[in-house]
Amino acid sequence: MARKENAPKRERRERGSIDPEEIIKGAFELAEEIGVDNLSMPLLGKHLGVGVTSIYWYFRKKDDLLNAMTDRALERYGLAAALKHSSDDWRTRLHDHAHAMRDVFLKNPILCDLILIRSSLGPRNAQLGALEIERSVENLMREGLSLEDAYDSYSAVQLHVRGSVVLERLHEKNKAEDSAAQAYYENLIITPDQTPLLAEAAAKGRVGGAPDEQNFEYGLSCILDHTSRLIDEQKNAPTSAAKRSRSATKAPATKAAPRRRAKSAAGS
Template sequence: MARQAVADKRQRRERGSISVDEIINGAFDVAAEVSVDGLSMPLLAKHLDVGVTSIYWYFRKKDDLLNAMTDRALGQYDFATPFVEGQDWRESLRAHARKMRQTFRDNPILCDLILIRGTFGREATLAAFQKLEKAIATLVEAGLSAEDAFDTYSSISVHTQGVAVLERLNDKSTDAESPRHSGMSVVDPETMPLIAQLTQKGHRIGAADDINFEYGLNCILDHASRLIDAG
C-alpha cells in the first residue's frame, strides 16, 4: 500500500521544465496569499511543485526574484496610469494622480514592491525617467518653466505615493489586528470645538484619506496655475 501511495503521488517537475515567467507568475500568486514579506523560495517551490534548486537556477537569492517582480509590476503600473495631456494639463494631471493612487490601493503587491521596497532594475529605472521627461515637456508646453514643471510633477508624485504608502501601512496594521490609534478619542467638544466639529464632518489630522489627498493635490495644482499665470 505504501508503495502504491508513492506511485500515485504526483511527480515533482524536473529542473529546466519551468520558465522564468512561470516562476515570476507563481511568485505573484504566493505573494497575494502571504504578502511580499512572507514570500520565500521554499514556499514558492512548493506552490510550483518543483525543487527549490530549480528556482535558484534562475534567481540566486530572493532579492533577485523581487527585482524581477518589481520590473513586471512597474510595467503593469505604467500601463494602468493615464498620462499627462498638454491641452488640459490640470485635469489630466489630476486624473493621473488619482489613478496612480487607486492603482496602488487596488494592488497591494504593487505598492509593496514599487513604493515600500523601492529597488528597481536599470531597465525599469530608464523607462521611468523617459516617462518623466515626457511629463516635464508637457508641463513646459503648458507654460511652466522646466524647473517648475519638474518640481510640480515631483511634488504630485511624492504626495500621491506618500498617501498610498500610508494607506498600505494602515491596512497592514489593521490586518495584524493592531489598528493605528487615530487620536480622535481625546477630542473634547468643550475645549476643542473646532476640531470636534470638523471631525464630525469626516476631517482627520494626518490621515491618508480622500479629503487630505484631494486638498494636497489641489494645493499643488493651484500653485502651478499661479506660476503659469504669472509667466
C-alpha cells in the same frame, strides 16, 4: 482518537520542468497569501513543488525575482494605460494623472509593495519611469514654467501620491498583523468640550492627517494652485518687463523738454 489528515503535498517536480514565467506566477500566488515581505526562495520552491536550486537557476537572488515580478505587475495592473494623458489642459491632465496613479496602487497592494516600498524596478521599467517624468516636466515647461519650477511641481505631485498610498498601505499591514492596531489620527481623543473645532470637523467627516480621498484632493489642489500661479507669473513677466522698458525710454525725453524751453526763453 483519529489522526488529523495533513493537507495533500504537491508532488516534487523533476529538475528543469519549470520555467521563469511559471516561477513568477507562483511568486504572485504566494505573495497574495503571505505578502511580499515574507516571500522567500525556499517557501516559493515548496509552493511550486520544486527544489530551491531550480528557482536559483533563473533568479540568482530574491531581488532579481522581485524585479521580474514588478515588470509583470506593471503589465498586469495596467499602470501605463492608467497614466495616459486624458486632456489637453495641463491642470486636468496632471490632476487625472495623480488620481490614476493613486487608484492603481491602492487597488493592487502587491504593486505598491514592489514599487513604492521595496523599489524593485528592473532596468526596462526604470527607464520607462524616467521617460514618463521627462514627458510630464516637458509638458509643464510648454506652459511657460522654467525647468526648476516644472520639475519641482511634478515632483511634489509624485511625492503627494506616493506618500498617501504608502501611509495607507502600512496601516493595512499593521492591521493585518494586529487587528487592534491604530494609526495616530485614530488615537486622537476628540471631545466637544476640549477640542470643539476638531469635534465639529469630525462630525463633518474630516479626519486630520489621514491619507483619505478628502485630504488627498485638498493637498493636490494646493500643489496645482501653486503651479498655476507660477505659470501666470511667467505669462505676465514679459508684459511687465516691456512696460518698464518703454517707460525707461520715454523718461529722458520728458526731462529734456524743459531745458530746451529754458534756452529758448533766454535767447529771446
